[in-house]
Amino acid sequence: MSHTSSPASRLRPGTGASSQDEINAEIVAIEADAAARVAAGGSPELHPRRDYAPYRSSLLRHPTHELVRIDPEEVERVSPAFGHTDVNSLESDLTIQHAGEPIGERMTVGGRVLDGEGRPVRHQLIELWQANAGGRYVHKRDQHPAPLDPNFTGVGRAITGDNGEYSFTTIKPGPYPWKNHVNAWRPAHIHFSLFGNAFTQRLITQMYFPGDPLFALDPIYQSIADADARARLVGQYDHSLSVPEFSLGYRWDIVLTGPKSTWMEGEDADE
Amino acid sequence: MSDLTTPQSPTLQSPALQTPSQTVGPFYGYALPYTGGPQLVAGYHPRAIRFHGTVTDGAGEPILDALLEIWQADESGALSRELGSLDRDGFTFSGFGRCATTIAGHYTFTTLKPGAAGSAAPYILVCVFARGVTHHLFTRAYFAEDAARHETDALLNAVPADRRDTLVCVSEGLVGGAESYRFDIRLQGENETVFLDFDA
Numbered sequence: 001m002s003h004t005s006s007p008a009s010r011l012r013p014g015t016g017a018s019s020q021d022e023i024n025a026e027i028v029a030i031e032a033d034a035a036a037r038v039a040a041g042g043s044p045e046l047h048p049r050r051d052y053a054p055y056r057s058s059l060l061r062h063p064t065h066e067l068v069r070i071d072p073e074e075v076e077r078v079s080p081a082f083g084h085t086d087v088n089s090l091e092s093d094l095t096i097q098h099a100g101e102p103i104g105e106r107m108t109v110g111g112r113v114l115d116g117e118g119r120p121v122r123h124q125l126i127e128l129w130q131a132n133a134g135g136r137y138v139h140k141r142d143q144h145p146a147p148l149d150p151n152f153t154g155v156g157r158a159i160t161g162d163n164g165e166y167s168f169t170t171i172k173p174g175p176y177p178w179k180n181h182v183n184a185w186r187p188a189h190i191h192f193s194l195f196g197n198a199f200t201q202r203l204i205t206q207m208y209f210p211g212d213p214l215f216a217l218d219p220i221y222q223s224i225a226d227a228d229a230r231a232r233l234v235g236q237y238d239h240s241l242s243v244p245e246f247s248l249g250y251r252w253d254i255v256l257t258g259p260k261s262t263w264m265e266g267e268d269a270d271e
Numbered sequence: 272m273s274d275l276t277t278p279q280s281p282t283l284q285s286p287a288l289q290t291p292s293q294t295v296g297p298f299y300g301y302a303l304p305y306t307g308g309p310q311l312v313a314g315y316h317p318r319a320i321r322f323h324g325t326v327t328d329g330a331g332e333p334i335l336d337a338l339l340e341i342w343q344a345d346e347s348g349a350l351s352r353e354l355g356s357l358d359r360d361g362f363t364f365s366g367f368g369r370c371a372t373t374i375a376g377h378y379t380f381t382t383l384k385p386g387a388a389g390s391a392a393p394y395i396l397v398c399v400f401a402r403g404v405t406h407h408l409f410t411r412a413y414f415a416e417d418a419a420r421h422e423t424d425a426l427l428n429a430v431p432a433d434r435r436d437t438l439v440c441v442s443e444g445l446v447g448g449a450e451s452y453r454f455d456i457r458l459q460g461e462n463e464t465v466f467l468d469f470d471a
Contacts, residue, residue, distance in 0.1 A: 046288070046289050046291060047289070047291050047292050047405075047406045048291060048292060048293065048294075048405035048406055049405065050404070050405055050406055052405060055294075055403070055405065056403075057294075057402050057403030058403045058404070058405055059329070059403075060328040060329035060330050060332075060403070060458075060459055061328050061329070061334070061401060061402075061403035061404050061458050061459065062403075062404070062405075062458070062459060063408065063458060063459055063463055063464075063466050064329075064459055064460070064463060065434070065463055065465070065466075067466050067467060067468035068426070068429060068430055068465055068466070068467050068468065069467075069468045069469075069470055070425065070426050070429060070467055070468070070469060070470065071425065071469070071470050072469045072470070073388065073389050073390070073391040073425075074344075074350065074388045074389040074391075075342065075343065075344060075350065075388050075389075075391070075394070075396050076396060076409075076469055078350045079342075080342060080351075080356045080365060080366060080367035081351070081352050081353060081354050081356070081365070082354065082356060082357065083354040085354050085355070085358065086354055086355065086356065086357040086358050087357065114287055115287075116287060116289065117287070118287045125357070127302065127303065128302075129298075129299060129301070129302030129303070131298075137298040137301070138301050139297075139298040139299075139300050139301050140300070141297060141298070141300070141336075142297075142298055153301070154301075154302070155301060155302040157357075191293075191295070191296065191299065191302070193295075193303060199342050199396060199398070200409075200469040202340075202398055202407065203290065203292060204292065204293065204294075204295050204400055204407060205290055205291065205292050205293040206293040206296075220293060220294060220296075220405075221293075223293075223294075223405045224291045224293075229288075229291050230291060232288065232289075232290050232291060233290065233291060233293065254290045255287040255288060255289050255290045256289070256290070257289050
């Protein structure tokens, strides 16, 4: 597989020098290492590696000491309280925040937030943010020369329901280029932020879309070295969530750690 | 016929498999920070403290796109169950705060000094998110004046003596009328902050 580099004149300052082929080789080597550890009897890695060289920004931003494993105290065993007085129910619809409708493929994203025992995480805060249909964020440091959409900010919040359920109305975000390496592109994704019933359950992650051709090339998605684990970040098209003559439905259930279920946490997970 | 089959999400089993973390990325700035996020109490509260520091990387450079969350007990050691962390009323102490670093890599919270919750010495729980951080990092900020309680604190006793200081705020005395505590966070390298993995 060969990838043609962009003309150098198009590259903006700060772009990493590596080619996609070099990044791919690093990704494949790390995945093979993870698979070998599982074959040798290790637990699959549930989370991304903190030291994941293909994602260049991780090089100077991962601790070199092992994390100190400790029992949570009372502070960590509870979580801030959020509720409907903190979040307006209209904040879950990202298509009604402006005078007009945003451009893009309208969609409904829904699912449930569960803890490690499969129990619903009720009445907790879920936040989401994303790029617009052209792959541009409303962020002052996003310089991707795709148009901003005056009718789309790309931020939503909700409080989960009695069964841990959530639902957002939005538009499908576009993929976008970034500077990790030459001709680097992020697959389309939505950022999610979640709180559980204990602060130890805190999670920020990203939801992806099925069948994206950029998966194999993306060092952020691939930072989860276990193929089954990273597949859990891919929402599924769900026709029962599609709204007739309005939006296409995607289902994505989110499972937080614990409480009391980190028996799954492999020794390798945080190396 | 397989084209007509609706793909199903994997059946959730008990215990269910965790959803992996992903980096917060660089572009959360218009989404996660909110008005009043760093002010757990108003600066004019008679016992307000300044809790601040700089987040640096393995080259010692400030990290200008980190997001910090804190969660703590109130002055009596109780954990708040009050709503209002996002929509602050200026009086209710909810115990939660969120602050993005400045272009100098600096963060500042206005809060109250926590009391002891349970058997641990008083501390502020700190959660660090940033571009390049694939999975958030937890640490704890203790206070030097509680040294007597530190002797029996489970975490401080589990940490090698030469790394323990990374978990204790530097007391700066009164700054602008409030007690000031500096808690620098070094993600990597010399004096690397101790980060935690909770057996939860």
